[in-house]
Amino acid sequence: MTATQAYLSGVNKIAVAILAAGRGSRMGSDTPKPLVKLHHQTLLQYALTAAIDSGLAPVLLVVGYEGETVAATAPPGVTIIHNPHWQQGIATSLHSAISHLQNHNSVTAVCIGLADQPFIGAQSYQRLQTAYLQTSNQNPALFVATYAKARRNPVLIPRSLWQDALELQGDEGARQLMKTYPVVEVGCDETGDPFDIDTPANLVQGERPGL
Numbered sequence: 001m002t003a004t005q006a007y008l009s010g011v012n013k014i015a016v017a018i019l020a021a022g023r024g025s026r027m028g029s030d031t032p033k034p035l036v037k038l039h040h041q042t043l044l045q046y047a048l049t050a051a052i053d054s055g056l057a058p059v060l061l062v063v064g065y066e067g068e069t070v071a072a073t074a075p076p077g078v079t080i081i082h083n084p085h086w087q088q089g090i091a092t093s094l095h096s097a098i099s100h101l102q103n104h105n106s107v108t109a110v111c112i113g114l115a116d117q118p119f120i121g122a123q124s125y126q127r128l129q130t131a132y133l134q135t136s137n138q139n140p141a142l143f144v145a146t147y148a149k150a151r152r153n154p155v156l157i158p159r160s161l162w163q164d165a166l167e168l169q170g171d172e173g174a175r176q177l178m179k180t181y182p183v184v185e186v187g188c189d190e191t192g193d194p195f196d197i198d199t200p201a202n203l204v205q206g207e208r209p210g211l
Contacts, residue, residue, distance in 0.1 A: 013058075013107045014129050014156070016051040017097035020044055020115035021064025021086035026199050032066045034115040035073065036197070038206050043197055044073060046118030050192070052077070054125035056111060060100065062093040089170040098162045110162075112174055113154045114196075118206065120145075120153060121192030128156040131186045141182040142174060145194070151175070151185065152194035 024033025034044035044061075051059045052075070060079045063070045064086025071080040081100050085092040094112065101107050109132055111125050124145045131143050143156035155174040157165055161181060168176055197206055 012133075013104075014056050014132065015058050015060060015097075015101055015104075015107050015110040016054060016056045016113060016125060016154075017060040017062060017081075017094075017101075017110050018044070018047050018051055018113045018115055019062050019090060019093040019097070020047070020070055021062050021067070021083045021093045021096075022090070023065040024116065024198070027203075028200060032070050033197070034063075034070050035066075036203065038118055038197065038203060041118075042073065043118045044070065044115045047113055047115045047120065048074060048078060050120055050122045051113060051125065053122035054111075054129075055122075056125055056129060058104075058107070060097050060110075062096050064093065090173050091168040091170055094168060094173060095166055098157075098165055102162065107159070109156050109158045111154045111156045116197045117153055117194055118197060119193035119195050121188075123191035124186075124188040125154055127186050127188055127191065128154060131184055132156055132158065135184060139182060141184050142177055143184045143186055144175075144178070145188040145191075146185045147189055147194050149185075151178070151183070 020034040027033050035042045058079050060081050061074050062081045062083050064083045067082050081096045083093050083096040111128055128143045140160040144151045145154055
């Protein structure tokens with residue numbers, strides 16, 4: 001059975017985890033950054049819509065700061081993961097997502113997206129999925145979306161590298177693994193924009209036409 005056949009049969013599932021645990025103190029507000037609004041929607045709504053529309057499953061939402069409030073905005077079908085160690089950095093959110101998925105044997109990879117990148121499109125996840133399913137799993141590799149040839153998000157981590165991901169600390173995310181393992185770059189220029197919303201100025205920039 002090929003990887004693609006396994007996926008279609010439900011044996012080889014690819015999950016999506018949206019990391020939304022941080023406080024986002026650079027926004028200068030007590031409102032959790034995932035719930036900051038852009039064009040009448042929250043940043044998190046954009047991120048979850050892309051994850052859900054990708055067709056990958058299950059879709060996880062990792063929350064931390066004001067976790068109950070953030071989780072309450074998620075649509076039905078999204079699995080909520082609470083990260084009690086969110087203050088220790090993004091690596092702990094990655095740990096939370098992977099730890100939850102480890103007992104789901106049908107899930108062979110997870111795509112990681114961020115709640116503060118509202119313009120990432122569903123097709124970016126789909127392209128990572130396609131690249132992963134078409135590549136031999138004999139040589140573990142990460143799959144990363146690129147925009148104008150720059151590595152951004154989302155990033156796909158195969159199960160074979162989950163243990164290494166669980167050893168990351170602080171604000172070291174999946175990109176730290178790229179220093180050790182091969183990386184398959186997947187062009188996603190036409191699928192969206194990896195623009196980050198970290199500050200009020202970024203929010204103003206994000207409201208410009210074309211973003």
